[in-house]
Amino acid sequence: MRKQNSTDKISILIVDDSVVVRRILIRALEEEFTICGHAASAEIAIEKIAQLSPDLLILDIHMPGMSGLQLLPILRERYPRLRVILFSRSSPESISGCIDALVHGATDFLMKPSDDVSLSDSIESIHEQLCEKIRLLFPGRSLKPATESNRSFMSPTSLLKRPQRDREVLAIGVSTGGPTALTTVLQQLPHNYPLPIVIVQHMPPVFTHLLATRIRSVTGMDIVEAEEGMKVTPGKAFLAPGNFHMRVVRDSDGAYISLNQGPMECSCRPAVDVLFRSVAEVYGGATIATILTGMGQDGLRGVQELHRLGAHVIVQDEASSVVWGMPGAVAQAQLAHEVLDVNSIADAIQRQSGRRQNA
Numbered sequence: 001m002r003k004q005n006s007t008d009k010i011s012i013l014i015v016d017d018s019v020v021v022r023r024i025l026i027r028a029l030e031e032e033f034t035i036c037g038h039a040a041s042a043e044i045a046i047e048k049i050a051q052l053s054p055d056l057l058i059l060d061i062h063m064p065g066m067s068g069l070q071l072l073p074i075l076r077e078r079y080p081r082l083r084v085i086l087f088s089r090s091s092p093e094s095i096s097g098c099i100d101a102l103v104h105g106a107t108d109f110l111m112k113p114s115d116d117v118s119l120s121d122s123i124e125s126i127h128e129q130l131c132e133k134i135r136l137l138f139p140g141r142s143l144k145p146a147t148e149s150n151r152s153f154m155s156p157t158s159l160l161k162r163p164q165r166d167r168e169v170l171a172i173g174v175s176t177g178g179p180t181a182l183t184t185v186l187q188q189l190p191h192n193y194p195l196p197i198v199i200v201q202h203m204p205p206v207f208t209h210l211l212a213t214r215i216r217s218v219t220g221m222d223i224v225e226a227e228e229g230m231k232v233t234p235g236k237a238f239l240a241p242g243n244f245h246m247r248v249v250r251d252s253d254g255a256y257i258s259l260n261q262g263p264m265e266c267s268c269r270p271a272v273d274v275l276f277r278s279v280a281e282v283y284g285g286a287t288i289a290t291i292l293t294g295m296g297q298d299g300l301r302g303v304q305e306l307h308r309l310g311a312h313v314i315v316q317d318e319a320s321s322v323v324w325g326m327p328g329a330v331a332q333a334q335l336a337h338e339v340l341d342v343n344s345i346a347d348a349i350q351r352q353s354g355r356r357q358n359a
Helices: 019-029 042-052 068-078 092-103 119-137 156-161 178-188 207-219 272-283 300-309 326-332 342-357
Strands: 011-015 034-039 056-059 083-088 108-111 169-174 197-201 223-225 237-239 245-251 254-260 287-291 312-316 338-340
Touching (some): 011 042, 042 068, 083 092, 083 119, 092 108, 108 119, 169 272, 245 272, 272 300, 287 300, 287 326, 287 342, 300 326, 312 326
Parallel strands (some): 083 108, 169 197, 169 287, 287 312, 312 338
16 A cells, blocks of 8 residues: 555545445545545455555445455455445344444444435535544544654563452453454453453444344354343453443442443443443452543543552554554553553453463
């Protein structure tokens, strides 16, 4: 892929078999970005990517011939840094396909407007939602690159000196680019990982249930979309359902899941901050808190409380993050004990869980 400087417009290749959809996307995006080309099939897209070196692909899932889902692994192998936003209908089949694509490396998604929406309203809606997603995917065009000082705040020596305590829970917060990162981390943990895992991934309803199902099939881990009153038990992972905040609460019988539809926090429901604050109340410093890729600052306030109580905080580094918003906010606040490539996070989690595993 060609190297761009910060003054270049972001270049986009649109891949959709519908000429109407391609025209709508061009009209919605051309004022802010460079539409370097469009393709009516995945096969044509492969040729045009090699010719045009776009920054971003907007990709339909279902197309005649090679599908968008089949194209994705080819892109990940040949162009690992190419961003891909899925643009698909909101049918059950398409949503399921989106989840598969997100787990296997797609960056983000947007559902196509319904057929009963007017052309002008469709263009306006796509412009508003998609432009914001694209701008946040390329912060390097306007922001200074991270310096060495905000990549790591604890030397290996000081990490070794830090007192370790038995850990009782792993709490994970993640957003844009999350399905791939989350699957990577969970897949590298042992099947008999001993701690309960509680997770917030920013996603709408239906998507979270399908994501839990997909991660379970890929990793073999016992992960479920959380339901009200579920007992938080060792060796099981609980994913917050879309449009519900998830909290962990404790009574005389132990810890269990509590769901609510309270006000959004950081424009999110579920919110990482809500989960992490509850984890701080129940488990305190016996927590491993992990923030993976995602835009915004959700999780920062919750991490502040957990850090104060002695929790161990791990965040994904900038280089391996799709968006270094959430993990970057924690790192820049100097709350992260480890700032790691996504492929190193599972090992760090296991080191912190080690005493309990060997007990």
